[in-house]
Amino acid sequence: MATYRIDYAFKNGALLLSGLADSGHAAPPSDDIPPGGSGFWLTVHDRTGRQTHAQILRDPRGVGALAGAGAVGPVLDQTGSVFVPDPQSNGHVSFHMGFPAQADAAFTGERVATFALKGGGWGILNAFDKLRRVLMGPKPTSWLLILGDGFPATDADSDIFNKFAADVVASLCAMPPFKDTPQLRKHIVIDIGPRKPGGAFGWTRQDLGKERWLLTLEGARVTQYVKQTLRLDPLNVLVVLNLPLYGGSGGDPAVAALGKPGAWGRGQAIGAAIHELCHSAFALADEYADKGSPGGQGPPIELNVAKDETDARAKWGELFDPKIQPHPTDQTTVRTVGMFAGAKYDAAQWRSQATCRMFVPEGPFCAACRQVISSVLASELPPAAP
Numbered sequence: 001m002a003t004y005r006i007d008y009a010f011k012n013g014a015l016l017l018s019g020l021a022d023s024g025h026a027a028p029p030s031d032d033i034p035p036g037g038s039g040f041w042l043t044v045h046d047r048t049g050r051q052t053h054a055q056i057l058r059d060p061r062g063v064g065a066l067a068g069a070g071a072v073g074p075v076l077d078q079t080g081s082v083f084v085p086d087p088q089s090n091g092h093v094s095f096h097m098g099f100p101a102q103a104d105a106a107f108t109g110e111r112v113a114t115f116a117l118k119g120g121g122w123g124i125l126n127a128f129d130k131l132r133r134v135l136m137g138p139k140p141t142s143w144l145l146i147l148g149d150g151f152p153a154t155d156a157d158s159d160i161f162n163k164f165a166a167d168v169v170a171s172l173c174a175m176p177p178f179k180d181t182p183q184l185r186k187h188i189v190i191d192i193g194p195r196k197p198g199g200a201f202g203w204t205r206q207d208l209g210k211e212r213w214l215l216t217l218e219g220a221r222v223t224q225y226v227k228q229t230l231r232l233d234p235l236n237v238l239v240v241l242n243l244p245l246y247g248g249s250g251g252d253p254a255v256a257a258l259g260k261p262g263a264w265g266r267g268q269a270i271g272a273a274i275h276e277l278c279h280s281a282f283a284l285a286d287e288y289a290d291k292g293s294p295g296g297q298g299p300p301i302e303l304n305v306a307k308d309e310t311d312a313r314a315k316w317g318e319l320f321d322p323k324i325q326p327h328p329t330d331q332t333t334v335r336t337v338g339m340f341a342g343a344k345y346d347a348a349q350w351r352s353q354a355t356c357r358m359f360v361p362e363g364p365f366c367a368a369c370r371q372v373i374s375s376v377l378a379s380e381l382p383p384a385a386p
Contacts, residue, residue, distance in 0.1 A: 003027045003083045006093070027085040031056045033096075042095050044087050053085050057095075142234035143187035143381060144277075145226065147253075149217070150199035150242035151192050157242065158192060164240060164258055165190045167270050172277075177370045181377045183384040191230060193239075200225070203241060213247030215255050222253050235380060236281045238273060248272055250279020268362060275361040282376050284369055287351040287359035289342030304358060304368040305343035306350045312339050316352045316368040337367045 003025055030053045033041055044053035084093060146165040151157040172178050173185050194200035202218035222239060226232050237253035246269055248256035254276040259269025278284045285302035306312035309327055313320075319337045320327065329338030334354050342359075343351040351359065356366035365373065 003085055006082050006084060025083045027053065027083050028055060030054050040096070042082065042084065042093055044084055045092050045094065046087060052087065055082060055084065057082060141187065142189050142232055143184065144236045144238065144281075145189045145191065145230075145232060145234040146238050146240060147191050147222070147226070148193040148240050148242065149201050150197065150203075151195060152197045153195040160258070161192050161240060161242070162190070164266070164270070167266075168238070168240075168273050171270055172274055175274075175364065177365070177374045178377070180374070181381060181384070183381055184377065187381060189232065189234065194225060194229075199241060201239065203243075205243075205245070205247075208247070211246060211260070213245045213257070214249055215241060215243070215245070215247045215257055216249050216251065217241075217253075217255055219252050236277065238277050238280075240273070246272065248276040250276040252280055254280035271357070271361040275357055278358065278365075278369070278373070282369075282372050284358050284372060285344045287343045287356050287366070288345070289347040289349075290345040300344050300349065302344065303372045304351065304356075304366065306339070308350075309339065312350055312352070316371060319352065319367045319371065 005025070031041070033043070033054045033056070041054060041056045043051050043055075046052050087093060146168060148161040148165070151161045169185065169188055169190070173182075178184060199217070201221045204216045206214040208214055217239060222237060226234065226237060239253050239255050241255065241257045243257040244260045245257045246259050248254065254273075256273035256276055257269060259266045259272075279286075283302060285300060285305045287305060300307060300311075303315050306315055312327070316337070321329070321337045324331060324336055324338050327339050328341075328350060329336060330341050331338060332354060336354065337352055339350040340352070340354050341347060341350060343349040351366060352368035353366035355363045356369055357363050358366070358369060
């Protein structure tokens with residue numbers, strides 16, 4: 001079974017994840033965690049919540065390595081890494097800290113962090129805080145904030161932003177699998193953002209050629225504005241820049257621009273905005289190939305791309321078209337679910353269908369992406385009203 005290397009750090013009593021990657025290491029044997037144990041450990045759970053693995057970790061206070069050490073000492077900043085078995089789709093890993101009452105108050109309590117391996121790589125790391133909140137507390141009231149930047153205080157600018165944001169929402173909620181979650185629309189907030197000409201979030205742009213642009217900004221500025229000015233705590237943020245360009249980025253937050261007249265117009269920009277949002281919210285990989293950027297040695301962590309047939313069967317094998325044998329298929333039929341060459345910038349990696357919005361930003365989502373999106377929405381949104 002595949003394993004992951006999780007790099008973690010403790011800074012002033014807070015758990016941080018600093019790395020997540022495929023690993024060729026074997027996971028160590030499962031440890032026995034005594035009921036009511038004290039110390040520091042993690043557990044791995046499958047999609048039903050059943051515990052499948054447990055590992056005792058180094059005491060973050062630097063005073064012991066075993067559960068039950070219980071020694072009291074200064075809280076030190078510690079870093080470490082651990083190899084854990086893949087919990088598979090919808091599984092999760094939980095970090096636990098349980099110390100005796102006399103231990104430092106910052107470390108009392110039990111489960112302190114949970115995250116779902118629902119995608120991979122940078123997507124998981126950026127989503128860590130939101131996933132922890134989703135899995136450990138009430139469902140958030142705001143699943144998505146569409147936030148403007150650089151729209152001055154004129155009626156014309158307000159109209160442009162509001163129309164673009166409304167079109168994104170309408171397009172998103174009308175397409176599968178989002179349309180199967182009608183309650184989603186109630187959990188989307190639109191705000192025109194700071195009315196500073198030229199933007200308040202520190203834009204950067206890189207020309208990718210063919211009139212396409214990589215657009216980024218300073219995420220910390222966005223977070224500060226959302227929390228302090230808007231007093232919101234959304235799971236996902238899509239920032240719309242007041243730029244007549246086609247492009248964006250799928251980091252944290254997702255970024256998109258308004259498009260430009262002509263070939264990369266407003267409709268294409270809306271499609272690109274949803275594409276970038278899906279990088280950020282669902283950790284979906286791009287599904288196009290670039291032979292100059294191979295995908296690496298191990299299977300990709302993202303659930304919508306695969307290294308080989310074994311990897312594909314583990315991720316979307318239940319969706320394979322049984323009429324197409326043997327796999328890999330690489331058929332031209334759009335509706336076929338199998339294996340199609342070219343994913344995550346590598347002509348030798350695979351996606352589940354001939355086309356996908358992560359391949360062509362104006363298209364539908366492939367079967368593997370729909371499976372991931374549906375699973376995530378089910379975990380992050382309250383159920384629809386009867």
